[in-house]
Amino acid sequence: MPSRGTGMNRSDIKSSDSKPRPKHPNQRQLSRFINGELSSENQAVMERHLERCTKCARRLEHIDGDTLGERLLEVGTLLNQSVAPGNQAIPESLRNHERYELIECIGAGGMGDVFRARQRSMDRPVAIKVLKQSLFENDRAVARFQNEIRVAAKLNHPNIVHSYDAEVSNGLNILVMELVEGEKLSDVVEREGTLGGDEAKEIAIQIVSGLEYASHQGMIHRDIKPQNIMLLPDGKVKVTDFGLAKLVLAQSEDAAGSLTLEGEVFGTPDYIAPEQIRDSASADFRSDIYGLGCTLYFLLSGTPPFAGMSVGEKLAGHLEHDAPSLIDVAPGLDPGMLAVVEKMMHKNPELRFQSYAELTRAFSGIGNPARKEETIVAQRKRSTGKIFAVIGGPIMVLLALWLFGLIPGMSSSQPLGDLPTGNIKFAIVVPSRFAFHPEIQEISRSLKRYQNVELEYVSDQAGRVKFSSRKKGAKPSVVEVTRTLGELDAADFDALVFTGGWNGDSPDSTLYAFDPKLNDQARDFARSMLANRKPVGSICGGTAVLANAGLLHGKKAASCRYISDAVRDRSGAIWTELPRRDDLAVVVRDDLLVTGGNYVNAPEVVRLMMDLAQESRGSATEENR
Missing domain, CATH: 1.10.510.10 (Transferase(Phosphotransferase) domain 1)
Structure with a gap:
């Protein structure tokens, strides 16, 4: 659109790299820019300035008259649009890939098509995304893609789909990922x-x-x-x-x-x-x-x-x-x-x-914390309930016939065995000295969200254990410990969590990590839990117990700033990067082992262990049946 009036000159707006400090456009100039009333030369100058100046970019939102939104009605963008069902054919150039066997297309979207595949060397299922070639039209795109995926591949978290590999194969850029057997929200x-x-x-x-x-x-x-x-x-x-x-x-x-x-x-x-x-x-x-x-x-x-x-x-x-x-x-x-x-x-x-x-x-803080929250697993049973509404009648008939011994090969007198019943039981191992209050408090708060949970504090000796908050003048919390770990039976518990002292992995506090006899008790108890598919967890210095017991060898584990290099080095564990601050600590799950780097991770550690404990209960029920 032709310019009306003098508009703006190049001298009015200078690059942010220039000196003196660049001049900012006034309200009228911004309004004319939005309405397309500047000359093409001045329009380009304004665009370069707005690219560098967030202050002026924010001012655009408050311009009267024709708004930025009106201009966007005519703008074509690189927006990621709809996702289509997976019906694309396997690319011919990937049919005989030496490392991956592509099986079927399972989805398609704005960035490319996703295929179910098998990694030949490890015989494991994977997902392969074949990215659109339009993303790689310049010389630096492939290198950038591989660099981004190298960074993404370092993300190791239970709520993130893991990226395994990225490569160029016969001219196609592919991303190899964890295959997730689920569905999009x-x-x-x-x-x-x-x-x-x-x-x-x-x-x-x-x-x-x-x-x-x-x-x-x-x-x-x-x-x-x-x-x-x-x-x-x-x-x-x-x-x-x-x-x-x-x-x-x-x-x-x-x-x-x-x-x-x-x-x-x-x-x-x-x-x-x-x-x-x-x-x-x-x-x-x-x-x-x-x-x-x-x-x-x-x-x-x-x-x-x-x-x-x-x-x-x-x-x-x-x-x-x-x-x-x-x-x-x-x-x-x-x-x-x-x-x-x-x-x-x-x-x-x-x-x-x-x-x-x-x-x-x-x-x-949403809702009533004291009310039992319905879990996603229970909510997912809505679909199962719909199916049962269709087949439930025949099942009830078969069950009645079985109870009366009318189905050959089945008898109502056959015992079902001891089925897991009652609450999920946690054993929380705490140091008898220097127990860290925030750690215990977060574990307790997280477990109290569930109504079907019992917890028992155990320590290296019976009696009163004080939890220090490390705050001057703060009154310590106290719990009564009635049993040591050596007095417990692993069969009576569904989950085991080790905690540490506020002074880290000091032998003065985390005795289950450094006292040979107590560490043997911890190792034997934890092994018994793991052998029966029950989860074992730790938070912060408590991970030193698992490390010194040899339970982390070859396992992935969350680093804690309060565990010494010597403990980490001799553990044989695959440790995450040491967090620079406590609030940057992470949670790592490796099969039934769940480790948290700091007390801030307690809610996530508890959530994962609750999931594992419930899964263990379900598996035991099926086996007994």
């Missing part, structure tokens, strides 16, 4: 309808756990949406496609031409954060929180926040308009959940949750 809602508040919250807490871990490793996702979150049959949740969003973003930045909105926007229109629309490169973990908020909106209402609109209208909605209130689209929703989702979706990142820990606390 988008498919769950499409098949079963909206989720209840408790179930959505439990799903969100797992997603937050994975995102927080990735954030501590220096990675953000940039494309959180229901299609990128897998729900497994056992209720666990896994986030997929880490690293790919950044690959596409970087590819767009390398493209020739001016840096316009077309080259800056990446995400999915229904779930993209406002700041990603303005400049994807400036996104941080709060952008993922926004995407998760939109995902929760979808899970609770059945539709994304700005459903039924064009791409441009959706982008304008995220930038300038409030989505329909969940009160209207999801009646009966807990007010606490409503407030959390609204804060997650605030258009200003500074007014969202400022850490994942803060968001987790907000979720924990």
Whole structure:
């Protein structure tokens, strides 16, 4: 559009690298830019300035008249769009891959097609994503892709789909990933309808756990949406496609031409954060929180926040308009959940949750903590219930015939054996001296969320154990210990957790790690638990007990800043990177072993161990039957 008036000259706006300090455009100039009233030369100058100046970019949101949203109605972007069913043929060039046998297509999306495959050398199932060639049109794209996946491959968390390998094979760029036998949250809602508040919250807490871990490793996702979150049959949740969003973003930045909105926007229109629309490169973990908020909106209402609109209208909605209130689209929703989702979706990142820990606390405060929460596993039984409604009648008839001995080869007199009944029982091993109060407190709080749990504190000697908070003048907590570990029978417990003292792995506190006799007791008890498929866990200095007992040899384990190098070195464990701060500690699960690097990890350690203990109960029931 021709320029009206003098407009702006190159001398009015200088590069942010120039001196003196660059001049910022005024309100009128920004308005004319939005309405396309600048000359093509001045328009390009303005775009370069806005690319570098976040302050001016934010001012665009408050321009009267034709808004940024109006301009976006005409903008083509690199937005990740719909996901199609998996019906693509196996590429001819991959049919005889020397390391992977591709079996069938199981999904297709904006970045490529996903195939079920088998890794020949290890005879294990994997998923292979064949990425679109359009992502690799410049010389640096392949190298960047492999670098991003190397970073993503370091993410080792139960709520993140693991990336194994990336390569160029016969001209195709492929990503080899963990095969997850589950379904996308988008498919769950499409098949079963909206989720209840408790179930959505439990799903969100797992997603937050994975995102927080990735954030501590220096990675953000940039494309959180229901299609990128897998729900497994056992209720666990896994986030997929880490690293790919950044690959596409970087590819767009390398493209020739001016840096316009077309080259800056990446995400999915229904779930993209406002700041990603303005400049994807400036996104941080709060952008993922926004995407998760939109995902929760979808899970609770059945539709994304700005459903039924064009791409441009959706982008304008995220930038300038409030989505329909969940009160209207999801009646009966807990007010606490409503407030959390609204804060997650605030258009200003500074007014969202400022850490994942803060968001987790907000979720924990929703509803009545004393009420027994329905687990995802129980909720998933809705589908099983529908099936049982069809076949339940015949089963009841067969059961009646069996009870009366009318089915050959079966007799009602055959015993079922001792079936696991009653509460899930935890044994919590604490030091008799220097026990760390926050550690014990977090474990206790986490276990109290479940009504079907009993816990018993045990130590190296009976009596009163004081938990120190290390705060001057703070009154220590006290528990009564009636038995030592050597007096317990592993058959009476479903889970075992070791804790450490506040002074780390000092022999003065963590005696079960350093006293030979006590360490033998710990090893024998833990081995008995593991032999019966029962979980064994540890937090912080408690991991030294497992390490010195030889139980971590060849196993993955979470590093603790308070465990000495000597203990780690002689353990033979595969340790995570040592966290720089306590709040950066992580949780690692290796089969039935669950280790947490610090007391902040207690809720996640407890959650994983509860899942494992319940699985163990279920397996024992089936075996006895």
